[in-house]
Amino acid sequence: MSNADIILTAENVYKSYRLGAAQVRVLEGLDLAVKRGEFVAIVGASGSGKSTLLHILGALDRPDKGTVRFEDWDLGRINGRKLNKFRNEMVGFVFQFYHLLDELNVLENVFLPAMVSSTAAGWVIRRGSAKKRAFELLNQLGLGERANHKPYQLSGGERQRTALARALMNNPKLLLADEPTGNLDSATGNGILEVISGLNRAGQTVVMVTHDEEVAGRAGRVIVLSDGKIRQRHPAP
Amino acid sequence: MYKFILAFRYMFRKRISYLALLAVSLCVFIVVVVMTVMTGLVDDFKRKNHEFVGDCVVATESLVGFGQYEDFVKILEGCDFVQAVSAVIRSYGLVSPGGSGQCVGVEIMGIDPVRHSQVTGFGKMLHYRSGQVSKAFEPVYDPNLPGCIAAVDLKLPRDARGGYVYGAGPDREGLAVSCFPLTAKGALARAGAGEVNTKTFYCSDYARSGLARIDDSLIYLPFEQAQMLCGMGQQPKRVSMLLVKFRQGVKPENGSRKVSRLWADYAAQIKAEKKSVPQLENVTVQNWKQYRRAYIAAMEKEQTMMIVMFALVAVTTVFIVFVVFYMIISHKSKDIGILKSIGVSNVDLIGLFSCFAFIMASVSCCVGVFLGWLFLVKINGIEDWLFEHFRFQLWDRSIYAIDAIPNTVDFKVLSGIVLSGICVCLAGALAASRRAMKARPVDSLQVSQL
Numbered sequence: 297m298s299n300a301d302i303i304l305t306a307e308n309v310y311k312s313y314r315l316g317a318a319q320v321r322v323l324e325g326l327d328l329a330v331k332r333g334e335f336v337a338i339v340g341a342s343g344s345g346k347s348t349l350l351h352i353l354g355a356l357d358r359p360d361k362g363t364v365r366f367e368d369w370d371l372g373r374i375n376g377r378k379l380n381k382f383r384n385e386m387v388g389f390v391f392q393f394y395h396l397l398d399e400l401n402v403l404e405n406v407f408l409p410a411m412v413s414s415t416a417a418g419w420v421i422r423r424g425s426a427k428k429r430a431f432e433l434l435n436q437l438g439l440g441e442r443a444n445h446k447p448y449q450l451s452g453g454e455r456q457r458t459a460l461a462r463a464l465m466n467n468p469k470l471l472l473a474d475e476p477t478g479n480l481d482s483a484t485g486n487g488i489l490e491v492i493s494g495l496n497r498a499g500q501t502v503v504m505v506t507h508d509e510e511v512a513g514r515a516g517r518v519i520v521l522s523d524g525k526i527r528q529r530h531p532a533p
Numbered sequence: 534m535y536k537f538i539l540a541f542r543y544m545f546r547k548r549i550s551y552l553a554l555l556a557v558s559l560c561v562f563i564v565v566v567v568m569t570v571m572t573g574l575v576d577d578f579k580r581k582n583h584e585f586v587g588d589c590v591v592a593t594e595s596l597v598g599f600g601q602y603e604d605f606v607k608i609l610e611g612c613d614f615v616q617a618v619s620a621v622i623r624s625y626g627l628v629s630p631g632g633s634g635q636c637v638g639v640e641i642m643g644i645d646p647v648r649h650s651q652v653t654g655f656g657k658m659l660h661y662r663s664g665q666v667s668k669a670f671e672p673v674y675d676p677n678l679p680g681c682i683a684a685v686d687l688k689l690p691r692d693a694r695g696g697y698v699y700g701a702g703p704d705r706e707g708l709a710v711s712c713f714p715l716t717a718k719g720a721l722a723r724a725g726a727g728e729v730n731t732k733t734f735y736c737s738d739y740a741r742s743g744l745a746r747i748d749d750s751l752i753y754l755p756f757e758q759a760q761m762l763c764g765m766g767q768q769p770k771r772v773s774m775l776l777v778k779f780r781q782g783v784k785p786e787n788g789s790r791k792v793s794r795l796w797a798d799y800a801a802q803i804k805a806e807k808k809s810v811p812q813l814e815n816v817t818v819q820n821w822k823q824y825r826r827a828y829i830a831a832m833e834k835e836q837t838m839m840i841v842m843f844a845l846v847a848v849t850t851v852f853i854v855f856v857v858f859y860m861i862i863s864h865k866s867k868d869i870g871i872l873k874s875i876g877v878s879n880v881d882l883i884g885l886f887s888c889f890a891f892i893m894a895s896v897s898c899c900v901g902v903f904l905g906w907l908f909l910v911k912i913n914g915i916e917d918w919l920f921e922h923f924r925f926q927l928w929d930r931s932i933y934a935i936d937a938i939p940n941t942v943d944f945k946v947l948s949g950i951v952l953s954g955i956c957v958c959l960a961g962a963l964a965a966s967r968r969a970m971k972a973r974p975v976d977s978l979q980v981s982q983l
Binding site for chain 2: 419
């Protein structure tokens, strides 16, 4: 594997939390590399540190020790504008509980990342193309008819697809999904996984956290996390 | 752009926002009403004091008065910044309404009604002779009788609401006015020394200055008569004060400074001529505010107290706004996490909540100002209604001497209130936004999992 193929690396990553008087070690010297266009699933028992790792990889959290690199960016060292640019343009997040803004409709939720990266004047110019892109994503995900609905008017699967469309709005290089099917029934969950797999087949790099081995089976590579370290790495069956 | 959209949606689609809006609106409403009424009362009181004495007062506190005033009046009348001058006798006396057996202490002012009305608002204070100031001392029932003008509270009864009950004309009643004539050296003039100290006058009109302490104890007499009664008619003739009205555009402070210099030169000249002029060294020149400061200062202190109290209200408002915003922002912690996860910066988050605060403040101020304006427009009607149904009056007219509760909204006061309201909301939002700034996205999303 050449260095050019690697999009994301984590080296010797440590993370711990204070829980009352106790210090709980979550990640202990974890190493990980993700190739461009790869679909990696991280599995593990509840409390094994999967979500913490995903947040660190997406720069939503920082490691206590160790280095996380995304292309040329050292995520442990970037701050301010660069950090916001990374979160806005380089990475797309899909959460277990969708996390859509209730005040905005489906379309507005989807093009929100494009709005965030534009100034007020810039948005006037960009608005048309952003709206077009948002509509394309919604149509692709079967939500074209739901564009003007509010999140609370949607089913769980529709909300998750909206969240997925929002994550893809700015064409991120990396898609991070935290238990994307965890809150859905199996049929709806399968639909979401189909979409994610399809995106991966089209070249999208995906890192997904799940506790479900069957869901993880959709990935090209499965990493098992236990006691803060990667215990097994194997391709999906 | 998303900041404006989200701020608008937060504002109009959340019940808690409407509660915050109501809280801020009520605060603005209260401040608008109280500031307008209190400022109106103070301004009205100042205006009445100004109208009572003119722009500048050349006076001595001594009841003896001061001499050589005629030449100084001529000097003043020759100045381009002076519009008119009125010489005034001011003293104290006793009044016995004819046949009543009563005897009350009064303040006496001897004036030339025409000159006095050119300097002060005297003409407007009269009830029957308002348009005929030259005939102010001529009783309508017999113009040949010696007339006097009684302050309204001395003669007229009030109705239940504190208004005056005027008849078709003043009462045909003689008032025996007794004074204490003083010699130029300040001694009480002895009987038989050529001084007359009691004379009967007939009420020709009632004067109402709107100043409670004036309106319950003052009697205007014709200048020469008062001068004689107070012992100031003997040569060299004396007066108690000269009231000066400046031409339009001359500030009382500036004009009074010029008059003061003129008086100093005049007094020095008299001294150099070694003329014997009583009380000349005790004469002071003051603008109307300085002359009436004992009364105005009390009102201004009330106003200062009110401002201090409102500063406390403002602090409470800031705290309420802060709590409301803190609650709203706490309620929005999930949104903060979502926004941060898609690359919204801390500065933009502050911008979002400041925008929200600005919209809320603007809407609240508009609502508060509108409600305040509406209340002020109706305040006198409300007071009438309260009086009719509950016999309740907000201000006792015998103390405050106002016809109606002041309700003219001052644009400057209004802008100050609106600006303060917006600043208070922004301050509350900024303080609460610090919480949003410090929040880590993972904590805000409550997805930190072990």
